[in-house]
Amino acid sequence: MHQKRRKRADERRAEILAAAESVFAERGYRAGSLAAIAEAVGISKQTLLHHFPTKEHLLVAVLERRDLHNLGIVADMGLTIEAMARLVDLNLDWRGLVHSYTVLSAESVAEDHPAHEFFTTRYDRSRHALADSLRAQHGDRLPGGLTPDQAAPLIIAVNDGLQLQWLLNSRDVAIGELFRAFLATVVKGEPPAST
Amino acid sequence: MHQKRRKRADERRAEILAAAESVFAERGYRAGSLAAIAEAVGISKQTLLHHFPTKEHLLVAVLERRDLHNLGIVADMGLTIEAMARLVDLNLDWRGLVHSYTVLSAESVAEDHPAHEFFTTRYDRSRHALADSLRAQHGDRLPGGLTPDQAAPLIIAVNDGLQLQWLLNSRDVAIGELFRAFLATVVKGEPPAST
Numbered sequence: 182m183h184q185k186r187r188k189r190a191d192e193r194r195a196e197i198l199a200a201a202e203s204v205f206a207e208r209g210y211r212a213g214s215l216a217a218i219a220e221a222v223g224i225s226k227q228t229l230l231h232h233f234p235t236k237e238h239l240l241v242a243v244l245e246r247r248d249l250h251n252l253g254i255v256a257d258m259g260l261t262i263e264a265m266a267r268l269v270d271l272n273l274d275w276r277g278l279v280h281s282y283t284v285l286s287a288e289s290v291a292e293d294h295p296a297h298e299f300f301t302t303r304y305d306r307s308r309h310a311l312a313d314s315l316r317a318q319h320g321d322r323l324p325g326g327l328t329p330d331q332a333a334p335l336i337i338a339v340n341d342g343l344q345l346q347w348l349l350n351s352r353d354v355a356i357g358e359l360f361r362a363f364l365a366t367v368v369k370g371e372p373p374a375s376t
Numbered sequence: 377m378h379q380k381r382r383k384r385a386d387e388r389r390a391e392i393l394a395a396a397e398s399v400f401a402e403r404g405y406r407a408g409s410l411a412a413i414a415e416a417v418g419i420s421k422q423t424l425l426h427h428f429p430t431k432e433h434l435l436v437a438v439l440e441r442r443d444l445h446n447l448g449i450v451a452d453m454g455l456t457i458e459a460m461a462r463l464v465d466l467n468l469d470w471r472g473l474v475h476s477y478t479v480l481s482a483e484s485v486a487e488d489h490p491a492h493e494f495f496t497t498r499y500d501r502s503r504h505a506l507a508d509s510l511r512a513q514h515g516d517r518l519p520g521g522l523t524p525d526q527a528a529p530l531i532i533a534v535n536d537g538l539q540l541q542w543l544l545n546s547r548d549v550a551i552g553e554l555f556r557a558f559l560a561t562v563v564k565g566e567p568p569a570s571t
Contacts, residue, residue, distance in 0.1 A: 206486075207486055208406065208486075209404055209406055209407075209483055211403065211404055211406070211407040212404075212406040212407055280485055280486075283482045283485060284482045284483060284485065286482070286540060287478045287479045287481075287482035287483070287540065288404055288479060288482070289544070290475055290478060290479065290540070290543040290544060291401075291402055291403075291475075297544075300544055301544045301545055304541055304544055304545065305545060305548065308541075308548075325561055326560075326561050326566070327557055327558075327561055331554060331557045331558075334538065334541055334549060334554055335534060335538075335554060335557075335558050337537065337541065338533065338534045338536070338537025338538045338540070338541060338554075339530060339533045339534055339537060340533075340537065341533070341536070341537035341540055342532065342533025342534060342535065342536035342537035343529065343530075343533045345481060345482065345485070345533070345536055346499055346503075346529055346532065346533060348485040349484070349485060349492075349495055349496045349499055350496055350499065350500060353500065353503075354529060359526060359529055359530060359533075362522055362526045362530075363522075363526075363530050363562075365521075366520055366521050366522055366561070366562055367558075367561055367562060371521070
């Protein structure tokens with residue numbers, strides 16, 4: 182009985198997180214209300230607050246869910262160029278997630294934003310992890326000429342920037358192809374395949 | 377007398393635009409209120425609405441002011457790599473502008489956002505203008521191996537993505553140096569200077 186109740190609570194949490202993701206994606210974190218999220222799930226705001234005591238808790242849970250998902254892929258494949266390109270491909274099927282991530286990361290730049298610390302730490306860690314991984318694979322200079330410490334922030338920047346352009350115009354921005362061409366030139370120092 | 381009144385109106389508009397920029401930067405477009413902007417200028421909301429009839433008018437005026445500013449630089453220098461790197465340097469002194477641009481462009485991804493059309497068109501135009509300029513300078517393939525149609529969205533993406541990382545951590549992200557290293561590798565096909 183107790184197990185069954187926990188299972189139901191887990192399912193409810195998952196429903197709330199999915200709803201929060203789309204509400205934040207649609208309206209941004211500041212404008213997206215707990216009331217709207219509760220309504221989307223079909224529960225009262227009181228019930229929502231039982232699962233997530235504050236809006237900030239809910240936001241961090243949404244972001245961590247995305248990171249867990251991505252980390253799973255990287256754990257399976259290693260932090261390789263192929264894994265990075267695969268993540269970009271997968272994101273194409275998760276438009277709402279890419280949307281909410283883009284809006285929330287931009288909003289979080291304000292120092293009093295509840296996710297400011299989360300994103301600052303997350304980007305610092307990602308840069309270091311990626312630079313370390315590139316250094317382990319290629320030494321102090323990549324075949325394309327950049328150092329690992331230069332390439333890491335640039336690879337992350339290209340991914341974020343292409344996502345913005347793709348969200349604005351999915352028809353014209355071939356994000357997967359562009360990201361692979363970039364990695365071929367910058368990391369491998371090879372001219373990309375013609376398109 | 378009439379001229380003097382117009383001059384005063386122009387100054388007032390400039391004050392309102394500057395205040396709108398920082399309020400939008402701090403709170404985002406949706407959450408940034410006309411009341412807060414009017415208060416920052418020290419005028420009534422009624423007076424503000426005399427200069428900008430809707431919040432949407434104000435937003436587009438803020439964005440156009442930034443574009444005009446940047447276009448002036450490009451007109452002086454041509455759409456060269458040096459001009460692009462110079463724009464990145466200049467942005468370092470305009471943190472509020474970079475901040476509001478980053479937040480607004482991300483928010484504008486929602487199709488019902490008042491700046492959605494503005495940003496979609498702006499990115500399409502920038503990609504085409506930059507690709508044409510790269511083609512005129514380098515032909516159908518850049519020295520680094522990418523085509524102009526690949527390089528244009530990637531250059532714009534790197535700029536946007538680096539701005540986000542720089543806003544989150546200005547101490548560790550040397551945006552000007554990283555952007556130049558990227559341009560050297562991707563456009564010129566030269567290994568960047570060691571750092």
